[in-house]
Amino acid sequence: MLAFLRLVVFGFLILSVIYVIVSFWSRAVRRRKLEQEWNDTGRPGDKDTYMTKGMAQYDRSLRRKLILLIYVVPVVVISVIIYVTNFM
Numbered sequence: 001m002l003a004f005l006r007l008v009v010f011g012f013l014i015l016s017v018i019y020v021i022v023s024f025w026s027r028a029v030r031r032r033k034l035e036q037e038w039n040d041t042g043r044p045g046d047k048d049t050y051m052t053k054g055m056a057q058y059d060r061s062l063r064r065k066l067i068l069l070i071y072v073v074p075v076v077v078i079s080v081i082i083y084v085t086n087f088m
Contacts, residue, residue, distance in 0.1 A: 011074065019070045026067060030058045 034054040038047055058064060 007078075011078075015071055015074060019067065022067055022070060023064075026063065027055070027058070031055065 031051065031054075034051055035047075037054075038044075038050050044050070
């Protein structure tokens with residue numbers, strides 16, 4: 001039981017670090033793309049407003065929600081491995 005608890009705690013910590021890194025990386029990529037779009041389209045309007053609206057769209061996007069799969073996929077894989085190992 002202690003080994004399982006250790007797996008859960010350390011797994012959660014490692015997955016949290018990975019989630020934060022991927023989340024920051026994805027936001028940086030989106031911000032860079034928005035800046036590139038703003039430069040390529042002839043600079044329509046204020047850059048800060050354009051970036052704020054673009055990042056607000058990103059915050060509601062499916063991509064941001066899919067990053068949560070970082071928590072789901074390893075738990076499902078480990079659960080399947082434990083089930084297959086013990087019950088099949």
